[in-house]
Amino acid sequence: MSSQTHGTQHFDKNKRADIKFNAEAMAIVQTIISHYPPEKIKSALLPVLHVAQAEFGGWLSPETMDYVASVLKIKPIEVFEVASFYTMYNLVPVGKCVIEVCQTSSCWLCGAEDIIKHIEKKLNIKVGETTKDGMFTLKTAECLGSCGTAPMIQVGASFHENLTYEKVDKILDKYKSEGKQRNYTDLDYHNTI
Numbered sequence: 001m002s003s004q005t006h007g008t009q010h011f012d013k014n015k016r017a018d019i020k021f022n023a024e025a026m027a028i029v030q031t032i033i034s035h036y037p038p039e040k041i042k043s044a045l046l047p048v049l050h051v052a053q054a055e056f057g058g059w060l061s062p063e064t065m066d067y068v069a070s071v072l073k074i075k076p077i078e079v080f081e082v083a084s085f086y087t088m089y090n091l092v093p094v095g096k097c098v099i100e101v102c103q104t105s106s107c108w109l110c111g112a113e114d115i116i117k118h119i120e121k122k123l124n125i126k127v128g129e130t131t132k133d134g135m136f137t138l139k140t141a142e143c144l145g146s147c148g149t150a151p152m153i154q155v156g157a158s159f160h161e162n163l164t165y166e167k168v169d170k171i172l173d174k175y176k177s178e179g180k181q182r183n184y185t186d187l188d189y190h191n192t193i
């Protein structure tokens with residue numbers, strides 16, 4: 001049974017106590033914060049949320065958002081408002097690799113719908129669902145800025161372009177064999193397929 005990516009999560013005081021950036025992530029967060037004047041610290045929220053999402057399992061739980069609010073000394077609701085607005089933030093648990101299939105004009109004209117159907121069949125999930133093994137979540141996205149190389153998907157920081165079914169199979173097989181969580185903050189990403 002696959003799980004849906006939509007739903008309401010509840011704040012858990014006990015879990016909140018366990019949420020804390022490790023030293024490396026905190027150093028990155030402090031560097032981000034240092035780019036903004038203290039009275040504008042809220043402007044650091046987007047990049048800090050990316051670090052938090054990468055650090056805490058690929059999604060932003062209510063406890064994680066509460067923690068980020070405490071780090072930036074802003075209200076938890078301010079974090080939630082931002083996190084719930086942008087599609088790059090996941091508010092429910094997701095697979096290690098979130099596949100975002102662009103479905104806007106160029107990609108649509110070049111076969112995005114067929115690519116979506118192909119991925120759904122290959123992974124045995126529908127858009128918005130996560131595979132049983134927790135490896136993949138399938139989402140659709142609006143224009144990801146790679147229209148000239150449509151159709152395309154994004155997985156973490158990687159773009160995969162000029163897709164064919166064969167290429168999609170190779171990409172997904174590679175991610176599965178690596179078994180790693182992919183994040184927007186990855187610095188080691190390669191668009192090799």
Ligand code: FES
Binds near residue numbers: 103143147
């Ligand atoms: S329409 Fe797909 S990247 Fe622009």
